[in-house]
Amino acid sequence: MRKAEIKLTVELDDNNVPENITWESTDGENQDALPVKSMMLGLWDPGYQNTLRIDLWTKDMPYDEMKIFFCQNLLQMGDAFLRASGGDPMAEKLMGDLKDYCEHFSEKMNIMNK
Incomplete structure (x- = not known):
């Protein structure tokens, strides 16, 4: 091992x-x-x-970087869940919802282009 x-x-x-x-x-x-x-x-x-x-x-972690860090973590957790689900259609739908939320989050936090 x-x-x-x-x-x-x-x-x-x-x-x-x-x-x-x-x-x-x-x-x-x-x-x-x-x-x-x-x-x-x-x-x-x-x-x-x-x-x-x-x-x-x-x-010394800047707040602007923290907002990006949180948004990217949400997306990466969603990607990991999708991979772990083995292609479950419900997981794919939920990943779409999570991406929509992260787009909303990034717009509200003013990090759209980062």
Whole structure:
């Protein structure tokens, strides 16, 4: 069995606010830690039938970038669900609805061209 490791490192200030976030993977082409400004990690707990989440962003993450980050995450979760569903027609319909919502979201947040 092959294993891969994903490592997240969060540097906090004196008030426990993230100043720097880096990530690295043993499976990636680049073995160096890469800096990021925000992360969302969702894990499924089968025992409690609940999602465990870690959402972090650095204090220098601009609000305009945060809006784009959220919109792109919504779309990527929809794409992942569609792939996981194996072509379920209802999932395809819901993905269309989600794309419509994300278009509305991006229009309201003024990020249409980003």
